[in-house]
Amino acid sequence: MIALVLAAALQAASPGDSLSVQPLRSPELQASLIAHPDLLQSATWADPPQQIEWPRVAFDTPVEGEVTLGCVVDTAGRAKVCEIVSETPEGSGFGEAAIAGQDLFRWHPARFNGEAIESRIQFNVNFRLEGPPQANPELEAMLMPVAEAISAQGYATGGCRHFADPATVQHWDEMQTAIREHPNAEYRYYDRMFTEGYRAGRESATALAAGQSDPTASRCADMWQWADQLQKDAAPAFSKLEALSFPNERQQYRPAPDMP
DSSP states (O other): OEEEEEOSSOEEOOTTOOOSOOOOOOHHHHHHHHHOGGGEEOOEESSOOSOOOOOTHHHHSOOOEEEEEEEEEOTTSBEEEEEEEEEESTTSSHHHHHHHTGGGOBEEOEEETTEEEOEEEEEEEEEEESSSOOOOHHHHHHHHHHHHHHHHHHHHHHHTGGGSOHHHHHHHHHHHHHHHHOTTSOOOHHHHHHHHHHHHHHHHHHHHHHTTOOOOHHHHHHHHHHHHHHHHHTHHHHHHHHHHSOHHHHGGGSOOTTOO
């Protein structure tokens, strides 16, 4: 089960805060707030969300995360705008996940002398794992044709490596060795799936070579046609998968830009 824990106490943003988001206040109201801070009631949680969509990294690793958000709460108690103050671990997608869930946040708005006003608050969103993470069924269904298409490309490359570009063969030979020697290291999803197919293709070619026969050019053309067709069939799944992923995760389903 995945648990989402939001800090119970909202921290009022102080004048020295460096947040760029600011509440909309007239000069007169701002002056009154400074002159009569005792008349200010800070915003409080009305309905904290219990679930926010997790970034894919939470299922692949899994890993926990913590995000500090700064938000402007409008007079209706909704998040008008939010920004990431800090994210742990950095670049993990948790910050974007917290921002994406801002429409779920509900507060009792801040009040000055009894009147609702916009306010700026800061709070923590803690992503915690309780037991194994539960994957998104829709996401998992889309991963199946994507994984099959990537592995097929790897299989054709490994099985017909004697026809492939030497730099490409060297790259995937090295990747196969790296994953075999360091299986728990972090690798891109594409690299893992391609290498799995590449290994199987190499083993198939080795078995043929033992009988004094490498895959022929015609046989390899058929394999490439098969792999390309799977790639075309999986195109809708690729598109949907990338649409559901955060920007920093989308490239993991495609070949690396610098791949030979």
